[in-house]
Amino acid sequence: MKILVPYDGTEETEAALDNSIDIAQERGGLLKVLHVYWDPKGREYGGTEVRDRYSLQVLSPIKPRLERLNIPTEMLSRHDPHVSETISRTAEEEDVDLIVVSRQGFGGSSIGNEPSIIQSERAVLLL
Numbered sequence: 001m002k003i004l005v006p007y008d009g010t011e012e013t014e015a016a017l018d019n020s021i022d023i024a025q026e027r028g029g030l031l032k033v034l035h036v037y038w039d040p041k042g043r044e045y046g047g048t049e050v051r052d053r054y055s056l057q058v059l060s061p062i063k064p065r066l067e068r069l070n071i072p073t074e075m076l077s078r079h080d081p082h083v084s085e086t087i088s089r090t091a092e093e094e095d096v097d098l099i100v101v102s103r104q105g106f107g108g109s110s111i112g113n114e115p116s117i118i119q120s121e122r123a124v125l126l127l
Contacts, residue, residue, distance in 0.1 A: 001029035004096040004122075006036060006087050009058050012102035016127050017062065020100040021071060023125075030072045032094055035059050038081040052077055088120045100125045 005020040007013045017033070024031045035055040055077035066073045076094070080086040091099050099122050 001027045001098065002032060002094065002096040003029050003098045003100060004032045004034055004087070004091050004094060005100045006034045006083070006102075007059065007062070008035060009061070010102075012127075016100050016102040019125065019127060021066070021069060023098065023100065024071050025069065029097075030074065031066065032074045032076055032096060033059060033062065033066075034076045034078065034087065034090055036078050036080060036083045036086050038079060038083075088122075091120055091122045096122055098123045098125060100127070102127045 001024075003020050003024055005013075005016050007017055020031055020033075023029060035058050037054055037058075039054075055075075059075045059077075063073070063075070076090060078086050078090060087099060087101065099120060101124065103126060
């Protein structure tokens, strides 16, 4: 089972990560942790390298925990202003079985209520 969990380090996405970990442990799944980041000025001061570095800062604190739990994990980074569409598109590209997403996250934006995440063809666990 492949599980996609959007993560930005907020308390809400931390809860989604915790639920994803439980599911991955129970079902022996691969956890794909996705950081979606948008900065319209990103190209002006370093482009992809700066964005990747930012995603690495957000995602690296959870890596030791996932390694300790021995959960197969992939860290993904996307730069796009449309968070829910990016989540759905990434779910398709990565051929995941389940998306675990919190209603709030990504700087307080309400990602769970956007139609594109709910209309995903993948199973969605909305927390």
